[in-house]
Amino acid sequence: MDLMRSLPIGLYLEQPQTWLHRLDPRVKLAWLMSFLIGPILANNLWRLGLVGLLIAITLTALIPLRVWKQQMGLLLIFCLVLFGVTLITPDGLVLDHQPRLPAEDLDIRQNYEYVVWQFKFISITRLKLDLGIKLSTQIFTLLYSTNLYLLTTAAEEITTGLEFLLGPLRRLKVPVTEILLTLTLSLRFIPLVLEEIQNLTRSVRTRAIAWKTLGFKQSMQLWLMVSEKLLENLLMRAEQMATAMDIRGFTSPNQHLVRWHQLRFHRWDWLILILLLPFWSLRFLWG
Known part of the structure; x- marks a missing residue:
């Protein structure tokens, strides 16, 4: 077994050259930080949207199937298993409480079901469903966005982008x-x-x-x-x-x-960079 080809830990994909490879490393670094910061204090709909966006980027880049299986397949399986385990484990809320409203008001107000689905000893509650979505999507977004960045960006390009962004620190010696x-x-x-x-x-x-x-x-x-x-x-x-x-x-x-590496901004780079504006606008409005 060739360990260097079978171990999917941040390996750079030299061929084929996708549109992600041709992007400026500074643009990719800005989007990477957006994917890392975006899920913080976000709702589940936004977290699921980030997962869908990462999958769409991978599919449009036409990354080979063998790489897709190694880079995203195992991570998807792990996140799905984590989501399933979170659903069937106890949520810890087993305390009985006294309702604040009278019985007649409870019948009038909108019915709220805490238990979403139950079968014998398996009980899926809203808390476990919310926690499962948060954990699985957060782990997938953090790991896969970083892995996709390393997959399509050479080490020299990463260094060049970081040197450009950290350049003002030279004034502080x-x-x-x-x-x-x-x-x-x-x-x-x-x-x-x-x-x-x-x-x-x-x-x-x-x-x-x-x-x-x-x-x-x-x-x-x-x-x-x-x-x-x-x-x-x-x-x-x-x-x-x-x-x-x-x-x-x-x-x-x-x-x-x-x-x-020689940094050059092309029209495609400016377009991808401008798309960060609607991304963060939707994040603050609906996310």
Whole structure:
């Protein structure tokens, strides 16, 4: 099994190039922050609308089915399971209370049913339904919007967008370039970590170790040896990267001009950015 291709954790999709790939990273970052902030103190209708909008964006971008299954399929299943578990678990409101209105007023006023559906020991109440929608949609929106951003934005584009937005902090003597260089190296180091884990896993499998005959103590010793080897290999990779930068004369970002990515605003970028105005208008009016 190829761990680097089967593990759907923020991997960048190089091909095919969708319309999301061609957007300016600053525009995508603005929409990402809108998706992260928008669900705060919002009603359930707005939360469900955000989920539908994310699914529509994914479908219109024509992301391949294999990527769609890895990126959104598992997350959808997890959120649906979370929603179902929330519906069948007790809500904690089992206390009896005295109604404030007389009996005749209770018959006149509009009937309010707290229990939405009940079958034997399963009881779905309005509180559990509301809580289930909030939890499932919130987790889906936060995780999938971030994952979709990483899926369609290269590490250099992310760094360029963040450097542009954090540029005013340089007046406060904040080392913006150093921080973003560290972020870029960290993003580039993730595939190396996955590659080392994959190589060690394959080496252990090829040795056909009889785990049942080793026992718990010897198995733990073996895994400690594997972990030590993994740490040693990662430190060696990090040292190789530092040596390569040192050989090329890179001592400090302040002395070397770091060009991450060339930012350009096109008509399509302006249109997508302007759509944030009706988005937030609907959020404050109906959300």
